[in-house]
Amino acid sequence: MKYMILFIGLSLVGIAFLVRRYPNTIAGYNTMSRKEKENVDIKGLSTFLFRCLIAMGISLVACFYFCIWMGWLAVASLVPLFVPLAFCCYMLVKQRKYDHNPSSAKRNRKSMIIVGILVAIVLIPIFYGMLPAQVNIEKGRMEITGLYGTKRSLDELASVTLSDTLPAITFRMNGLAAGSVRKGWFKLRDGGKCLLFLSSYEAPYITITDKSGLQIILNARTPEKTLELYRKF
Numbered sequence: 447m448k449y450m451i452l453f454i455g456l457s458l459v460g461i462a463f464l465v466r467r468y469p470n471t472i473a474g475y476n477t478m479s480r481k482e483k484e485n486v487d488i489k490g491l492s493t494f495l496f497r498c499l500i501a502m503g504i505s506l507v508a509c510f511y512f513c514i515w516m517g518w519l520a521v522a523s524l525v526p527l528f529v530p531l532a533f534c535c536y537m538l539v540k541q542r543k544y545d546h547n548p549s550s551a552k553r554n555r556k557s558m559i560i561v562g563i564l565v566a567i568v569l570i571p572i573f574y575g576m577l578p579a580q581v582n583i584e585k586g587r588m589e590i591t592g593l594y595g596t597k598r599s600l601d602e603l604a605s606v607t608l609s610d611t612l613p614a615i616t617f618r619m620n621g622l623a624a625g626s627v628r629k630g631w632f633k634l635r636d637g638g639k640c641l642l643f644l645s646s647y648e649a650p651y652i653t654i655t656d657k658s659g660l661q662i663i664l665n666a667r668t669p670e671k672t673l674e675l676y677r678k679f
Contacts, residue, residue: 451510458503466496491544502533523625575622579643594630604657606679610649
């Protein structure tokens with residue numbers, strides 16, 4: 447992840463120089479008619495995008511590594527989403543002053559609506575997934591609510607244990623990983639898979655193993671709440 451952020455930041459800087467050197471590669475401008483292009487301040491637009499892309503690349507890398515250095519891992523995991531999103535919204539709004547075509551205002555309004563919808567599509571599942579999972583045990587059944595929630599009969603469970611360590615996890619298969627919050631399906635080093643509902647880096651962890659061998663691992667935001675949850679079983 448650390449090297450990927452650095453690669454993305456450098457790529458944005460590279461794209462900035464490409465846009466400045468070859469302004470005809472700017473999306474939207476390259477599909478305009480010759481008459482429409484005459485109404486665009488392409489020198490001002492390419493310079494504006496050049497500066498924004500440079501700033502985006504530097505801000506992305508600087509914010510990410512600063513958060514890592516400060517130990518704000520949850521914030522660092524959100525930097526690759528929010529920094530480019532903020533810059534893209536800013537560029538979309540400000541670039542209008544360089545385009546003097548009458549039809550551009552209508553296109554920009556549509557673009558803003560599309561961006562708003564995409565932002566909502568991205569952010570709503572993330573905020574929903576950040577909510578701690580709730581565990582309900584009643585009438586011989588266990589239910590874990592929220593994103594990637596699951597249900598099990600207590601008769602299907604082989605064991606429920608408390609541990610201070612997690613098994614070796616290699617990568618996320620289908621889930622959410624935003625700092626200390628990790629939910630969904632993750633691959634284990636031994637080749638198996640597990641279902642995580644973690645809200646904190648702090649031990650202990652509750653490991654629920656069903657009779658098929660699947661591990662469901664969860665904890666709460668504090669060790670005290672995790673112990674309280676464990677006592678439910």
